[in-house]
Amino acid sequence: MSKFIVRGGKRLTGSVKVSGAKNSVLPIIAASLLAEEGESVIVDAPPLDDVLTISKVLESLGAGVTYQNDIIQVDARNLSTCEAPYEWVRKMRASFLVMGPLLSRLGRTRISLPGGCAIGTRPIDQHLKGFEALGAEISLGQGYIEAKSNGRLRGAKIYLDVASVGATENIMMAAALAEGVTTIENAAKEPEIVDLANYLNSMGAVVRGAGTGVIRIEGVERLHGVKHHVIPDRIEAGTYMVAAAITGGDVYVEGAIADHLGPVIAKMEEMGVTVIPGDNGVRVISDKPLKAVDVKTLPYPGFPTDMQSQMMALLLRSEGTSVITETVFENRFMHVDEFQLMNAEIKIEGRSAIVTGDARLVGAKVCATDLRAGAALILAGLVAEGTTEVSGTHHIDRGYVHLAEKLSGLGADIWRVTLDESPADVAAGETLKPETAKNAAEEAKPRFQVQIQPTWV
Numbered sequence: 001m002s003k004f005i006v007r008g009g010k011r012l013t014g015s016v017k018v019s020g021a022k023n024s025v026l027p028i029i030a031a032s033l034l035a036e037e038g039e040s041v042i043v044d045a046p047p048l049d050d051v052l053t054i055s056k057v058l059e060s061l062g063a064g065v066t067y068q069n070d071i072i073q074v075d076a077r078n079l080s081t082c083e084a085p086y087e088w089v090r091k092m093r094a095s096f097l098v099m100g101p102l103l104s105r106l107g108r109t110r111i112s113l114p115g116g117c118a119i120g121t122r123p124i125d126q127h128l129k130g131f132e133a134l135g136a137e138i139s140l141g142q143g144y145i146e147a148k149s150n151g152r153l154r155g156a157k158i159y160l161d162v163a164s165v166g167a168t169e170n171i172m173m174a175a176a177l178a179e180g181v182t183t184i185e186n187a188a189k190e191p192e193i194v195d196l197a198n199y200l201n202s203m204g205a206v207v208r209g210a211g212t213g214v215i216r217i218e219g220v221e222r223l224h225g226v227k228h229h230v231i232p233d234r235i236e237a238g239t240y241m242v243a244a245a246i247t248g249g250d251v252y253v254e255g256a257i258a259d260h261l262g263p264v265i266a267k268m269e270e271m272g273v274t275v276i277p278g279d280n281g282v283r284v285i286s287d288k289p290l291k292a293v294d295v296k297t298l299p300y301p302g303f304p305t306d307m308q309s310q311m312m313a314l315l316l317r318s319e320g321t322s323v324i325t326e327t328v329f330e331n332r333f334m335h336v337d338e339f340q341l342m343n344a345e346i347k348i349e350g351r352s353a354i355v356t357g358d359a360r361l362v363g364a365k366v367c368a369t370d371l372r373a374g375a376a377l378i379l380a381g382l383v384a385e386g387t388t389e390v391s392g393t394h395h396i397d398r399g400y401v402h403l404a405e406k407l408s409g410l411g412a413d414i415w416r417v418t419l420d421e422s423p424a425d426v427a428a429g430e431t432l433k434p435e436t437a438k439n440a441a442e443e444a445k446p447r448f449q450v451q452i453q454p455t456w457v
């Protein structure tokens, strides 16, 4: 078990580099299953636990996967099974993205129902509706979903009831090898959808309209492996932008693409933060009191739900009262209880959280209830009086590369400890002392190398 320990009070300055986008690299790795010829080379693949998990899913299907220096190579020429096991799929919702490619390439797939962050019920009805429209027969039982097609999938017109990111991706991948033309209406427009479409197109697919609400896919017979650079992670970038703003800092977030961060930048500017887009990043300067603003999460290009909890941390430090409305997931306010342990005053009314600003945050022992909640608690810890201990690090490791190292590079007082499991040591708090702690440099070591099987390294 490990924890992040944060001592508040440091102003962040300097430059921090954003890693490749988790939400791009996962569907892109899944799409590599479509390559019947050649190897796929995915550059700027972040060394995250989620990347390891999806790679394990691919290995379990018979694909060869190697990872070195942020480059993943996938050899999917020979797949040995169409069944994705519970053991890996349960760890992460995005594992379900192998369903479209497997169904389309092999005509059959059996996959365990996906797990993931507990931020809502997260149904998969829109994925299944799409596969059925393409001609697949779907059956469910014993925690598994089975899909079969009689010959090639057939192109179809599919209207999504919700602009689901995952369903748009899964259907795009399934349609890439289908016979004829598929149109996805009310498609998700996120930058990660565009990145996946670019990847598929360079593999030989014909995908048009990605980034708009209507995507047209003309099926082809075969796809081949290619080299692709993953886009920078806009949510990681947004998290460091908030870190700069909340600490009254001046930080250059290298790699951040301002166009992908429109609503986050707009809200920060409304609050009084200066955001200067540069050639290869965004500079954030926070040198005046922050103003309260209201925020409503929406599908892209609206304000991202994945930045909601980090924004809440920032609004706790603004002057006045703000209202945050979460419209994407029905249970994404679990961080509120944890913020309250740090002396925050927040009231939940239905899908909105009323956030009282000017909070005098105090350090506390808190738990990351999901990935972004964990990041938000660390942000709050940066300005809290005293020490904040954030447990539940396995959530944070799903989406942030070397978080403690990157923040301490900007001047934050943060480090990570691995707790000795001995109850006596834990009770005595011995393991939390910096001198016995794993420090940031240690955290910088690629964790993959210690966690994974020899086939991987």
Ligand SMILES: CC(=O)N[C@H]1[C@@H](OP(=O)(O)OP(=O)(O)OC[C@H]2O[C@@H](n3ccc(=O)[nH]c3=O)[C@H](O)[C@@H]2O)O[C@H](CO)[C@@H](O)[C@@H]1O
Residues within 6 Å of the ligand: 022, 023, 024, 026, 093, 094, 120, 121, 122, 123, 124, 125, 126, 127, 128, 162, 163, 164, 165, 166, 167, 188, 299, 305, 306, 328, 329, 330
């Ligand atoms: C790996 C990845 O890219 N994860 C992102 C992706 O998740 P994910 O792809 O799971 O999110 P979706 O866009 O599918 O979900 C959006 C909404 O649609 C609902 N829904 C979804 C599918 C479906 O079949 N039926 C249905 O009702 C969900 O419950 C949710 O309320 O987009 C989310 C919304 O931007 C982000 O928070 C996640 O970080």
Ligand SMILES: C=C(OP(=O)(O)O)C(=O)O
Residues within 6 Å of the ligand: 093, 094, 116, 117, 119, 306, 371, 372, 399
């Ligand atoms: C909710 C998230 O991810 P996932 O869809 O993988 O659970 C996230 O990245 O904040």
